[in-house]
Amino acid sequence: MSREIRITPSILNANFAQLDQEIKRIANVSDLLHLDVMDDIFVPNFTFDFEAASKIVKSSVLAVDAHLMVANVDEIAVQYAEIGCASVTIHAEATANIPQTLKNIRKAGARSSLGIKPNTDISDYQAVIDDVDMFLIMTVEPGFGGQSFMESMMEKVRRTRDLIGSRPIWLQVDGGISMTTIEMALDAGADTFVVGSAVFNAPDPAAMVVSLREFAIAYGSK
Numbered sequence: 293m294s295r296e297i298r299i300t301p302s303i304l305n306a307n308f309a310q311l312d313q314e315i316k317r318i319a320n321v322s323d324l325l326h327l328d329v330m331d332d333i334f335v336p337n338f339t340f341d342f343e344a345a346s347k348i349v350k351s352s353v354l355a356v357d358a359h360l361m362v363a364n365v366d367e368i369a370v371q372y373a374e375i376g377c378a379s380v381t382i383h384a385e386a387t388a389n390i391p392q393t394l395k396n397i398r399k400a401g402a403r404s405s406l407g408i409k410p411n412t413d414i415s416d417y418q419a420v421i422d423d424v425d426m427f428l429i430m431t432v433e434p435g436f437g438g439q440s441f442m443e444s445m446m447e448k449v450r451r452t453r454d455l456i457g458s459r460p461i462w463l464q465v466d467g468g469i470s471m472t473t474i475e476m477a478l479d480a481g482a483d484t485f486v487v488g489s490a491v492f493n494a495p496d497p498a499a500m501v502v503s504l505r506e507f508a509i510a511y512g513s514k
Contacts (some may be wrong), residue, residue: 294439295483297508298462299501300357302326303348303490304339315352319492321501324357324378326466326486330345331362334386335435342368359433359466359486362386366393373400376514381428381496382406384417403500405464414452424461426484427452431477433465441468446480453481474504478511 294374301322307315315325329345339346349356355378360369365382366389372380373396378400386394395406400461408414410433417424429449432439445465450508452463467475474485487504496501 295512296393296454297435297505297512298323298464298484299505300324300326300464300484300486301497301501302328302359302466302492303492304328304424304487305488305491305492308452311348312351313435314492314497315344315354318497318501319354321498321505323484324350326357326359326488327377329360329362329372330356330423330435333363334365334383335361336433342371345372349375349377357381357405359428360396361407370396370400373397374403375389377402379403379405381407383407383427385409390417390460391420391423394420398423403462405462407434407466408440408448408452414448414455418455421459421461423456426462426464427456428464428466428486429482430467431465431469431473434467439468441470441473443473446476449477449480449482456502461487469504471500471504471507474508475511478508 330337330339357379358372358377360380365386367413380397397404403425407428431442431445462484465482469487470490491497491500
């Protein structure tokens, strides 16, 4: 079935020393910029604190999809919406009050997204579906870029697609997406793809984004 495709490059594998230039390279061909915010508490890695992330969001020429892999996310999620992020993902495993935090994100003007780690059952979150604008299914363990795609997560993506039904909710996959793995994610029902190393390690990052999109659109129209 044909569906709208979104490619959201993650800067986790970009050159942080030239981040503005890295973002500009893919801005014209990408839907959103995926910003991985890690605190070395919820996941065993640290990327940006709120101050550093705010500078990226405010200077980015591309709308930002903030992925908050942090503890106490209820307190900070709305702040990311307020500084102008287009989408804010909270993790089910780190959120004390999921429906209220999702509502707060929406109220502040961003799309509300719920992230699910590999060992988390999507069925537990059916009750909050009307507060969700996007589900993010992790296809690696969150914390580091460059990990191998977990094909075993495709059954969870399928279950999430069934759960969504006809609702206008995006279904994002994050981890190990490349020209080799995107087909499996498409088959399972994903429509929004976080791509890190496959884009920023390519000789021409923008061309890789275009190739991924063209393949996904062509595959989805079969």
